Amino acid sequence: MDPVTIDTTKIKTVKKKPVTALEKLEDTGLISTVLAAREREGLILFSTVDQIFNWARLSSLWPVTSGLACCAIEMMAVAMAHHDIARFGMEIFRASPRQADLMFVAGTVTKRMAPRVKQLYEMMPEPKWVIAVGSCASTGGPYHESYAVLKGVDLIIPVDVYIPGCPPRPEAWLYGVIQLREKIKNEGYGAKWGLNK
Amino acid sequence: METDELLINMGPVHPSTHGVLRFKLRMDGEIIKECTPVLGYLHRGTEKLGEMKTYLQFIPYTDRLDYVSAFPNNYVFVKAVEELAGIEVPLRAEYIRVITMELNRIVNHLVSIGSLLMDLGAATMIMWGFRERENALQLFEKLCGARMTFNYIKPGGVREDIPEGFIPQLNEFLKDMEKRIEDYEQLINSNEIFLMRMKNIGVISAQEAVNYGMTGPTLRGSGVDYDLRRYEPYSIYPDLDFKVCSRPEGDSYARYIVRIDEMKESLHILRQVVDTMPEGKIVSNPKYGIAPMTGTPSAVSTYFPRIFTPPAGEVYSRIEAPKGELGFYVVSDGTTKPYRVKIRSPSFCNLTAIPKMVVGLKIPDLIAAFGTIDVVLGDVDR
């Protein structure tokens, strides 16, 4: 079967205010090649499975509460009204790893905590992402020379985004979240399982 | 019917343990028979690092002990070093230090009360608490460029002078805060559910509290009217007028009320300090005494030598941190690095009493009692 090719130059885009739900969706820019069937006024949606899945995933990342040290206080600040992480649909910090798909490793991972962090990660269902927040989680940070601290959480679990800082400012934190959303947006379906390789 | 005891594990990743603390609970039905805290999930070896760093290099590590209130941590280590080396501190620097410490006390209590109420199921207070905290953090940021980990208080003074516009902003914060505290009291103090959850929960008598080595608001909540700011005065506290807040009941509610009252006292102290703030130098040099050069220095490091060696000796220096008595025991052997740094952290010593306080209660009461002890795990495990 021939793939359908669409000559995008022929499509006239008139920027108008989004009214219908579908138009609003288009307006977010999250689904880039969405083409609505105009005749049926938004009842049919063309996209790829990848994009729909990714869009759904990145729009409601639920983090697991795993505050480990100082950075966890900034995590609370990010979640509260002033910085308001709810803008990204991720204000629901889950206490159970089974209900979460994102882990902020916020703080120092000590040797004694390391197996617990790993277990927590393993308990999360696929697909899952990890953000290492602060220099401690990234490299050991100020405690690099200590006998009791793991030198970076990437020694035990894979990390998607590193946010430097000690602690990172909430703005840096949000920037890290945006980076992760960028990353998820470009993932292929099943990328987490290695299916499209 | 045959009954059996139940072992329940709580933590180390649990939303109500304020970090990575773990409780092992032996339960008889719903009643706690025995509670064993397991610590050390955040043990970062700070004391050993103290022996590996120079005096100035170690100050940032003190920030990260009790990360909710870092200024008092800075201050007490610096105070120990100053006592050891006999360094004079200019008066203006002391005033700035007290401003930072009292602001930090307010921030600490906001976080503590906020998370206590969140654990009890009331989410409003933490939102409010963090809203006001954000205002205070903006002040800190203006002062030293950091929100939580300041590295601001240095031997001989402070790192930077008060920037322009700080005092008006502080005054605004004080005015605002006064109203806010009233709001909190209206919201919480007479809430029926809150009272039922807090009154007569986690009771500890004055005698026991002293025996367990509890300090700070937890001790004052048991009716021991003791505050190092008053009875072993340091810095400029002797010149200030403030009440020592205490309550006789010894239950969770009393400890909560003490915290609210302390916030008001801190506001009172801050107002006095702002009004009587002297002009002058903000840093002294151990060699030449109080600031020999003219103009305000932008960084202490230009005035204060990076490498400095206090004379050999040992000192135990302590202050009233927001959580209780915070002490640093520093041994110097006359080299550039401390020979031994021991941290007496209030959270660690206050937590000792938890197994005693919660026997016979239910698990939700453990949360309430634990919340009013107000520990920070960085301070417990160090």
Next chain:
Amino acid sequence: MNPAEELKQKLPAAVVSTGMQLNKPMAVIKKEELLNAAKKVKEMGFDHLSVITGTDYNDHFEVVYNFFSYEKKQNLVLKVITDHDNPEVDSLTSLWKGADWLERETYDLVGIKFTGHPNLIRILLPDGWVGHPLRKDYDMNTEQFVTMGEGGEDVVSTDGGNLLRRK
């Protein structure tokens, strides 16, 4: 009269010498007499045991107790000197409950044994950790890792085992 002198008068056999810890009166106590001296100290009104510190001086250990009296607003420091090979002092848990964890911590990090302590196990580091980090001869080059055993208990090893993704 400062409380250290007072203690010396009351218990001349126990006190080796008196002096000052910068600005706090200090009495050096014979190791065997520590419990007696502590009892006397408590009778004298020192009800707050502020901190217990153990320090390694390469050839001996010093254990320092900082006391405070809420009533008299006085400080008192007791110091005990032990030998390096087998550092052992009496536990004060029977007098101050707060001493419990402080002694466990000193045992954990400095390796001083407290005889008579009801539950002298490691508190901050996991059981099985080799060495006491705050000793001067602690080996900082060997990394120790903690993994979880079957029942969730800590297992200490030097290779990281199934914990690390890469070396």
